[in-house]
Amino acid sequence: MLDSSKFRIFAFSMRKVYFVFVALWGISVCSSCQHRTGADTGHATPYILATTGMIADMLQHIAGDSAVVEALMHPGVDPHLYKASQGDLRKLLDADFIFYNGLHLEGKLASILNKQKRVKPVVAVGEGLADLIMINADTYDPHIWFDVSLWKAATAHAAKELAQLDSSNATYYHANALAYMAQLDTLDAWVHAQLNTIPPRQRVLITAHDAFSYFGRAYGVEVRGLQGISTLSEFGLQDVSALVDYIVDRQIPAVFVESSVSDRSLKAVLAGVQQRGGAVHIGGSLFSDAMGTPGTPEGTYIGMVQYNVNTIVAALSK
Amino acid sequence: MIAFWIILTGALVAITCGLLGCFLILRKMSMVGDAISHAVLPGIVIAFLLSGSRETLPMLLGAGATGMLATFLIEYFHRRANLQTDAAIGVTFTFLFAVGIILISVFAGKVDLDQDCVLYGEIAYVPIDLWVMDGGIILGPRPVYILSAMLLVVILFIKVGYKELKLTSFDPAFASALGISTALWHYLLMAAVSLTTVSSFESVGAILVIAFLIGPPATAYLLTHDLKHMLAITAVLGIFIAFAGYWMAYWLNASIAGCMAVVTGICFASVFVAQRIAKRKSSPAMPGEAIG
Numbered sequence: 305m306l307d308s309s310k311f312r313i314f315a316f317s318m319r320k321v322y323f324v325f326v327a328l329w330g331i332s333v334c335s336s337c338q339h340r341t342g343a344d345t346g347h348a349t350p351y352i353l354a355t356t357g358m359i360a361d362m363l364q365h366i367a368g369d370s371a372v373v374e375a376l377m378h379p380g381v382d383p384h385l386y387k388a389s390q391g392d393l394r395k396l397l398d399a400d401f402i403f404y405n406g407l408h409l410e411g412k413l414a415s416i417l418n419k420q421k422r423v424k425p426v427v428a429v430g431e432g433l434a435d436l437i438m439i440n441a442d443t444y445d446p447h448i449w450f451d452v453s454l455w456k457a458a459t460a461h462a463a464k465e466l467a468q469l470d471s472s473n474a475t476y477y478h479a480n481a482l483a484y485m486a487q488l489d490t491l492d493a494w495v496h497a498q499l500n501t502i503p504p505r506q507r508v509l510i511t512a513h514d515a516f517s518y519f520g521r522a523y524g525v526e527v528r529g530l531q532g533i534s535t536l537s538e539f540g541l542q543d544v545s546a547l548v549d550y551i552v553d554r555q556i557p558a559v560f561v562e563s564s565v566s567d568r569s570l571k572a573v574l575a576g577v578q579q580r581g582g583a584v585h586i587g588g589s590l591f592s593d594a595m596g597t598p599g600t601p602e603g604t605y606i607g608m609v610q611y612n613v614n615t616i617v618a619a620l621s622k
Numbered sequence: 623m624i625a626f627w628i629i630l631t632g633a634l635v636a637i638t639c640g641l642l643g644c645f646l647i648l649r650k651m652s653m654v655g656d657a658i659s660h661a662v663l664p665g666i667v668i669a670f671l672l673s674g675s676r677e678t679l680p681m682l683l684g685a686g687a688t689g690m691l692a693t694f695l696i697e698y699f700h701r702r703a704n705l706q707t708d709a710a711i712g713v714t715f716t717f718l719f720a721v722g723i724i725l726i727s728v729f730a731g732k733v734d735l736d737q738d739c740v741l742y743g744e745i746a747y748v749p750i751d752l753w754v755m756d757g758g759i760i761l762g763p764r765p766v767y768i769l770s771a772m773l774l775v776v777i778l779f780i781k782v783g784y785k786e787l788k789l790t791s792f793d794p795a796f797a798s799a800l801g802i803s804t805a806l807w808h809y810l811l812m813a814a815v816s817l818t819t820v821s822s823f824e825s826v827g828a829i830l831v832i833a834f835l836i837g838p839p840a841t842a843y844l845l846t847h848d849l850k851h852m853l854a855i856t857a858v859l860g861i862f863i864a865f866a867g868y869w870m871a872y873w874l875n876a877s878i879a880g881c882m883a884v885v886t887g888i889c890f891a892s893v894f895v896a897q898r899i900a901k902r903k904s905s906p907a908m909p910g911e912a913i914g
Contacts, residue, residue: 387744388746388877389746389877389878390746390874390878391875393749396750397750408676411740412738412739412741412743415677415678416747419751419754420752422754422758423760443676
C-alpha cells in the first residue's frame with residue numbers, strides 16, 4: 305500500500321486549483337468581451353450548415369454554386385438521438401449561416417441554436433409555417449418534409465431568409481428557389497397520382513413510429529403508428545391487439561419499417577395477424593428521419609420521396 | 623478558445639462531482655448519480671404537462687424536484703426499512719423511471735419527450751451556448767457560470783460541514799454520540815448531490831456526470847485513505863481527465879464526453895495495475911506465500 309504522506313503535496317492544492325480557475329476564468333471573460341457579435345468568419349463564399357440532409361439538399365438547390373452547403377447529421381442518423389463530435393462543434397462555430405428544422409426535431413441542439421440567433425444568423429425552416437399539425441399546446445409535429453407542398457413552403461421561407469442574409473446574390477437565390485419549387489410541384493402532383501392508384505380501402509400506411517402524419521394528411525392516406533414520437537413511449541399490449549384487429553378487418557396487405565427505427569414491435573403485429581389467418585407482410589423499408597447515402601437517388605430529397613412512394617404503392621396495390 | 627471552454631467545463635464538472643463523489647463512495651452510495659439520471663423522468667413529464675413547453679427552465683425545475691425526491695426516498699428506505707443502500711437505490715429509481723414512462727404513454731405519447739432530448743446537454747455545445755447581454759456583449763458560455771457557482775457552493779458546503787460529513791460517513795454511531803444529526807447531514811449531502819447532478823446533466827449530459835461522480839474518487843481511494851488527500855487527488859485527477867479527454871476527442875474526432883469517460887476508466891485501471899506491480903516489488907514474497 306502506498307503511504308499517504310507521499311501525497312502531502314496535494315494538501316493545499318484544492319484551494320490553489322480553485323484560485324487558478326478563477327484567474328483563468330477572469331482572463332477569458334475579459335478576452336471574450338472584446339469579441340463582439342458578427343458572423344464574419346472570413347469565407348469567400350458563405351459556408352452554410354444545415355442540420356439534416358433534407359435541409360442541406362434544399363439549400364444546395366437554392367444556393368447553387370454561390371455557397372458551400374454541408375449537412376451536420378450524416379445519413380441514417382436519427383435527429384432525435386444525434387450527438388455532436390469534436391469536429392461537428394468546429395463546423396457549428398465556423399458556419400456563416402445555420403439552417404435547422406425546428407419544431408423540436410433536433411431536441412437539445414435546437415434550443416442552443418435558438419440562442420445562437422443572437423450571435424450569428426440561424427434560421428428555422430419549419431417554424432412559422434401555416435398548416436402545421438398540432439400535437440399538444442405549443443407542440444407541433446416536426447416531420448414536415450413528408451408533405452411536399454409544405455416542404456415547398458419551407459423552401460420559399462429559407463430562400464427569403466438566405467436572400468436577406470446574402471443580399472448580393474438575392475436574385476440568383478430567388479431564381480434557383482423558384483426552379484426548385486417547380487420541381488417540387490411536379491413531385492407533389494406525381495405523389496398524388498401514384499397514391500391514387502391504390503384502392504381507397506387499402507390506402508393505409510402502418511409504421512412503427514408516428515412520423516407520417518403530414519404524409520397522410522396531404523395525400524389522403526390513413527396513417528397508423530404503433531408507438532408515439534418519443535423513443536421512450538413503448539407500445540402497449542392493447543395497441544398491438546387493436547392494430548392486429550384493424551389489419552385483419554381491413555385486409556391490409558402490408559406494413560412498413562423505417563430506416564432508423566427498430567422493426568421489433570411490428571414483428572409482434574405480423575405474428576398476431578398471421579395467427580388470425582391474415583396475410584400481411586412487410587412492404588419495405590421507408591426513409592423517415594434521415595435520407596439515404598449521398599450519390600444514390602435516395603440521397604436527395606426528391607429521390608427519397610420517390611423511393612418511399614414507389615415502395616408504398618408497390619406493397620399496397622397487391 | 624474552444625479547447626479552453628470545454629476543458630474548463632469538464633474540469634468544473636469533474637471537481638464538483640468528484641468532491642461529492644468521495645463522500646458517496648465512503649457511504650457505499652456511488653450509484654446514486656445513475657439513479658438520479660433515471661429518476662428525473664417523471665419530473666420532466668409533469669413539468670411538461672404543467673407548463674406545456676419543453677424549455678430548459680421548467681425541465682430543470684421538474685428534474686430537480688424529482689431528483690431531490692429520489693434521494694430523499696433512497697435515504698428514507700435505507701433508514702426506516704433498514705434496506706441496504708444499493709437495494710434502496712434500485713427500488714427507488716426503477717419505480718420513478720417507470721412512473722415516468724407510464725406518464726408519457728398515457729398523457730404525452732405523441733410528444734418527443736425524454737431526458738435525452740429535453741434535459742441532457744452535450745459538452746460539445748458549451749462554447750456555443752453563450753450568455754449574451756442585451757447590448758450584444760458576450761460574457762462567455764452560460765454553463766461555465768452555472769457550474770462555477772455549483773463548485774463554489776459545493777466547496778463551501780464541504781468546508782463548513784467537513785467534520786460532520788466525515789464523522790457521519792465513517793462512524794455514524796460515534797457521530798450521534800457527539801450530538802451530530804446523521805439524518806440531517808445525510809439529507810444535506812443528498813440534496814447537494816441531486817442539485818449538482820441535475821444542473822450538470824443540463825450542461826454536459828448524463829454519462830460524463832456519472833463517470834466523474836465515481837471514477838476520480840474511486841481512483842483516489844486506491845491511493846490514499848486520508849479523506850483530505852482523497853478530495854485533493856480527486857480534484858487534480860478531474861482536471862487531468864478534462865485535459866486528456868478533450869485532446870483525445872480532438873485527435874479521434876470523437877464524442878468529447880465519451881473520451882473523457884474513457885480516460886477516467888484508463889486512469890483507474892492504470893493506478894490499479896501500477897499499485898499491484900508496486901506491491902509485488904516491495905514485498906518479494908515466495909510464490910506460496912503470495913497465494914496465502
